[in-house]
Structures are given as C-alpha cells and as structure tokens.
Ligand code: SF4
C-alpha cells in the first residue's frame with residue numbers, strides 16, 4: 296500500500312513548517328491597532344489560508360504565510376507588518392485551525 300505525503304497547505308499544517316522556498320518573511324498583525332475587520336482574512340489567497348479568527352483576534356500563522364503582501368492594501372489601519380524574527384504559532388492557534396479554518 297502506498298502512502299501519499301501531504302503537500303501544499305495541508306502539508307504545511309501537518310508539519311507546522313513554512314515552505315523553504317519562500318523568500319519573504321511572514322506577516323504579523325499588531326494587535327494593539329487591529330480593529331478585527333477581517334478584510335485581511337478575505338484577501339489572503341485560499342491556497343495559503345494563513346489568517347484565521349482566533350477568539351476575538353485575527354491572527355496570521357507565520358508557517359502558512361508566504362509574505363505575498365496581498366493582505367496589506369485592504370487593511371484600513373495599516374497594522375500588518377513583515378516579521379523577520381517570527382516565532383512559531385502557539386498550539387492553541389493550530390487547535391483552532393481544525394475547527395474554524397474557512398478554506399477547507
Ligand atoms: S502576506 Fe499573503 S499569505 Fe501572508 S497573510 Fe498576507 S495575504 Fe496571507
């Protein structure tokens with residue numbers, strides 16, 4: 296029996312790893328400024344699906360974010376920034392992804 300290793304977004308979720316070919320750093324939302332409008336969430340390309348609602352917050356998984364910049368123009372308060380010193384997403388975010396991922 297053959298097994299197929301997941302690729303793309305599913306593989307990144309299962310391995311909790313960024314795609315090594317992505318040159319841009321992932322984005323991070325400044326929670327002190329964000330107004331939770333979800334505009335960035337709707338702008339993030341579905342194959343990337345890096346943004347979710349986490350409780351009352353809107354958060355970006357650095358492991359899923361290619362740094363493509365598509366979420367920047369829609370943000371009405373300019374609170375999304377590149378994060379070259381990013382830290383892994385907390386376990387709680389991954390747990391929430393199973394239940395609230397709008398892209399699967
Ligand atoms: S930079 Fe691109 S992949 Fe990252 S959160 Fe914004 S739209 Fe999504």
Ligand code: SF4
Pocket residue numbers: 324328329330331332333334335336353369370371372373374375
């Ligand atoms: S678009 Fe900007 S203000 Fe709106 S949820 Fe995203 S980061 Fe927050």
